[in-house]
Amino acid sequence: MRPDPEKEIDPNAVPAWRISGGISSLFWWFLPIVYGFIALGGGVPKWGTASLAALVILNTILQASVIPYIRWKRWRYEISEHEIYIKYGIFIITRTLIPVNRIQHVDTRQGPIYKSFNLSSVTITTAATTHEIPALNDEIADEVRNKISTLAREADQDV
Secondary structure, three states: OOOOOOEEOOOOHHHHHHHHHHHHHHHHHHHHHHHHHHHHOOOOOOHHHHHHHHHHHHHHHHHHHHHHHHHHHHOEEEEOOOEEEEEEOOOOOEEEEEEHHHEEEEEEEOOHHHHHOOEEEEEEEEOOOEEEEEEEEHHHHHHHHHHHHHHHHHHHHHO
16 A cells, blocks of 8 residues: 655644634524424424534534544645645545646635635646645645646646
8 A cells, every 4th residue: 555645734724624614514503593493383393403403513513623633634645746646534535646747727725714824725627627735834835836837847748
């Protein structure tokens, strides 16, 4: 078996993902609220509201505290002359090799949460799909983007 990639993403990914997870879990709070209003009308059992609220609380705790840390610990990447190797996942670990000669486009992305933590994601586009290396420090993201672009250009000239 191939050894894991060595490079980690920025540790600031954890608080950024915690904020993002907390915000995204707010959507689920509408379920117990709506269910509670229906239960007040007598249409459904009242214990369902408490059960739903408990599940939403558990989801919020996981999304805003536990999952971001595990996600950060599992994310690794490595860039070599011929391929980009990324490994990620919480329950299902995905290992992806992206051949440099298949890369069509490399870009950096930064949303408002990432911007507040000076983070960017590098997106790597091939003919088949788009891959992402998330939560890199802005300077490192620029270096990674430029390095991948240079390697892809050199691989394209070799063909």
